[in-house]
Amino acid sequence: MGFFRNQFSNVVEWEEFRDDMIFWKWNNREIKKGSKLIIRSGQDAIFLNNGKVEGIFEDEGSFNIDSEIIPFLSTLKGFKFGFNSGMRVEVLFVNTKEFTVRWGTQSPVLIPTPQLPGGMPIRANGTFNFKVSDYVTLIDKIAGIKQSYLVEDVKIRITSVLDQLLMKWISREGKDMFNLQANASDIARGIQEDLDMQMMDIGIGITGFQVMSFNYPQEIQDMITKTASHEMIGNLQKYQQVSMTDGISSGKVQGGGAASDMAGMMMGMNMANEMLKNMNQNNQNSNHQNSNNQGNNQSDQNQSQQQNNNAGTPSSSGGDGKKPNFCPNCGAKNEGANFCPNCGQKLA
Structure with a gap:
């Protein structure tokens, strides 16, 4: 009896394992009494019966199918091996790695x-x-x-x-x-x-x-690399200008003179437009600066006029800032002094 049991026993394992294989199916063979299931690292074993999942086993190792596998199968847990018959199921081995x-x-x-x-x-x-x-x-x-x-x-x-x-x-x-x-x-x-x-x-x-x-x-x-330093990426107008310039300089823009003339005219118009735009911008900046300068000059003039007005304003003593010809106190003649030479009255 022992001789026949060993003769019919087999090993259920992933026989054609490859690193690039996602799953491999062990099928078309009977599992005999005393068979072993071997699950290696990174593998799961799924028992199938008529296309339906009977059990999924994830732990690696060697397992006795009679005692360690069949008791956990959904509908086959009561399966009994006969002397000359085995269990015909499929075992799907799945690679679990990423x-x-x-x-x-x-x-x-x-x-x-x-x-x-x-x-x-x-x-x-x-x-x-x-x-x-x-x-x-x-x-x-x-x-x-x-x-x-x-x-x-x-x-x-x-x-x-x-x-x-x-x-x-x-x-x-x-x-x-x-x-x-x-x-x-x-x-x-x-x-x-x-x-x-x-x-x-x-x-x-x-x-x-x-x-x-x-x-x-x-x-x-090449164009992206060329225009990156000029911050022209995505600007179609500048892209066309550069392309047109390259075409003329390299001689690629030809055609009996007409195409070249047209390209030159377009480039000239674009350049003229750019110049006019820059000139208008400069003029606007210049006018703005002149306006600021005029405003500053007017402010300075107003400040100077205000100072002159303050200088001509009578002092708190009642004088008008001019030295009188005669002393208002004693009537003595003044010769341009700040104080009366006779009575000492302040004259200015």
């Missing part, structure tokens, strides 16, 4: 922008994180029809909708199209929320989403 995946746009995403009628072609790259969040949904939508499921399968599913999500969140109002990196966190947070809602349908949760960089076409990147 996966990190790199992503990148396969082709430029055309982001609508008023500056460019055809849209701004932008590439982006970064990483996202996910893990299995709902075993029942995963079994119902994926594991029921697949033997295994890889990280690459999830990546394909996510990248198929990533372009639309990038377009949605980059185009949100308030985003500076020429400085998207400043809004990378907000864009990534919005994409993560949308992806999590979509992947929830297959029992997978998106635990993180990062945008490492946005990449512009080379000609756009």
